[in-house]
Amino acid sequence: MDFNDTPEEAAYRQKVRTWLEANAPRTRDANDDGEGGGDLAAAKAWQAKKAAAGFACITWPKEWGGQGGTPIDSVIFGEEEARYPIPSNPFQIGLGMCVPTVMNFADQATKDRFGPPAIRGEEIWCQLFSEPSSGSDVAAARTRAEKAPDGSGDWIINGQKVWTTGAQFSDFGIVIVRTDPNLPKHKGLTMFWVDMKDPGVEVRPIHQMSGGSGFNEVFFTDVRVKDSQRLGGVGDGWKVSLVTLMNERLAVGGATGAGWSQFLEAARDTTGSDGAPLLQESAVREKLADWYVQAEGLRHARNRTMTALSKGQTPGPESSIGKIVSATLMQDLANEAVEMLDQYGIINDPDLAPLSGGFHGSLMMAPGLRIAGGTDEILRNIIAERVLGLPGDIRLDKDVAFKDVPTGR
């Protein structure tokens, strides 16, 4: 067990540092909202620079245009890059999930067409899975694709997707659609890639409870796609989506937002009714300790995952606990930080609130984090079923034609 860089890792880190020192930006765009909605040109320029220097898609195989590097290399680059005010990354979902799906299932011409521009940041991809009536239950997708009546082999897509991150600036997307409602739901799905600039694709931003608009509704009206845009076989959409979601698991990310360290400082700078810093109160100290332990537990669970990946092993199930812990941690910590301010806590004006309103921002984003990418409840089911081997829920939609599955309104 060794926590330090190996000589190879240290050499790679040095190479990264040298390059970043010469090339990384020194200021961040003032409009950057952290959700990829800042200066897109700056983000694209930074991605192009990284791609030219061999620091984009580090873990991708060389035949995809990647670097064939290790997950540890990728983590090292991420750690070093985070020291600079780099633009927020609108490519994460595309390069982490969508394009790898294309690379796994498309023909060579398609791969050659889409791989390199995606790596260089010239084209952005989004993932079109969730729908108004299929959130946790992704396989209940109702957006349908039907064969064009003209016998061309093309497909016509109609329906609605929702919660699509970055759709407003995406060039392409991968979409899961129903191609046969007469089959049980998991068997009647098919995956395609689509051009987001098609006139039949309409993107409408969602006004979130947090005030921002990082997500969108996407409406498909008679969008015609070629059969060559199909990813995987007709009816294999569910299997293809599992590959997409598996890549999501490997796109290991660190925690964001205000954390225990900011909380500690806030508790030191705020006084209680006795005039002493709240950090001296045992109730505050106990909570802070619990949050530190959770955050550290996640950090080291990631280190265990990285170690397994770097040895060429499949990561253990410990990688599945991340979001369950971090989302609630973010919510509880932000709320306690706000409550510490007492009456003043209602003020979220960045000019008046501590951390420029960072805790308030976390408080309002946390409910979304507990839902996005698998709700707390679905993630617990996943751990119970896939990790612990407990039985799946009793369901009423099995072995029933999708069109006959009971629905609400």
Add this chain to the structure above:
Amino acid sequence: MNFDFSEDQKFLKNEARRFLEANCPTSRVRKVLDDASATWDPELWKAVAGQGWLGAAIPEEHGGLGLGRLELCVIAEELGRAVAPIPFASTVYILAEAVMMAGSEAQKAAVLPGIAAGDVIGALATSEGPGALAASAIRTTVEGGRLSGTKIPVTDGGIATHALVLAKEGGQLGLFLVDLSVAGVTRETLSTLDPSRDAAKLVFDKVPAERLGGAGEGLSLVEQVLDRAAVLLAFEQTGGADRALEMAKEYALERFAFGRTIASYQAIKHKLADMYVKNELARSNAYYGAWALNTNAPELPVAASAARIAASEAYWFGSKENIQTHGGIGFTWAVDCHLHYRRSRQLSLVAGAPRVWKDRLVSHLERRNAAA
């Protein structure tokens, strides 16, 4: 970075599990639990000594195997899983570590070979009453090399051959090594939450005592010893927590209610998922503690605190929710659930309660943040 145990260490862990499955099934633990006059399993202790575990981290020149602390970590995890009724922690994590850290050459020679051979059993005697350890509360004193006072409770105090006693000498706190076989030591076995482990009240009346380390270093030494012990205890707790989750899972899968296995209800599935999450947080923090312990890193106090807090929480949660998952049968003496419930309390309290460790952790973080 290599954040994992080596193949050799994993092999040792498997060996330890096999050995304990053969030599320490819960029926053995129950023999101690059910026999009011028994507080430990001396035969198991001898067998464990025969495996070389007691001296695993003791240098070869003192009769040990000269392995590192990582080997102790994997053994600890298995001992915790087995709810082993032996004074391993008091002897190996506390007495041996303290003597290796602060003992004179003579003290090392006097104690370490005996530990490795299974002849010396240790105990840490700091507490004198309810409440967290505080310098002002220590009334035990040393005058002219003779120690007098009362310590309660002392885990393994009823069976130990040697104790580390926190006492005041000339107004300064020191940590003293006391041979418990001499006249002037009175032991009284205590009734505790976990009768599979020994605990006693020790009364010292002018007993010869040798100071370990410098004068006035007592509290700091105890903290350093407990930091080291906390990491190893965290592995025991994690092993116990994992076993509690396994028991809950096995029972939930075989128990039927309302026409189906209770493991198919989300109320049970999510409870077990929560146990798993806490166990993984505990294990990951324990790994970091293991690294810090083995390399004597400056991060040890922070890493040890985090490991202890996470492991205490995981074992407590796992042991209580294991009973809940079992329902009525889990509340019976006959089913093993209470062995873990009891041991989780013993392990959470033996080296200072989580509340104290949380406070210490935040103090360390305050200093670190101020220095950054």
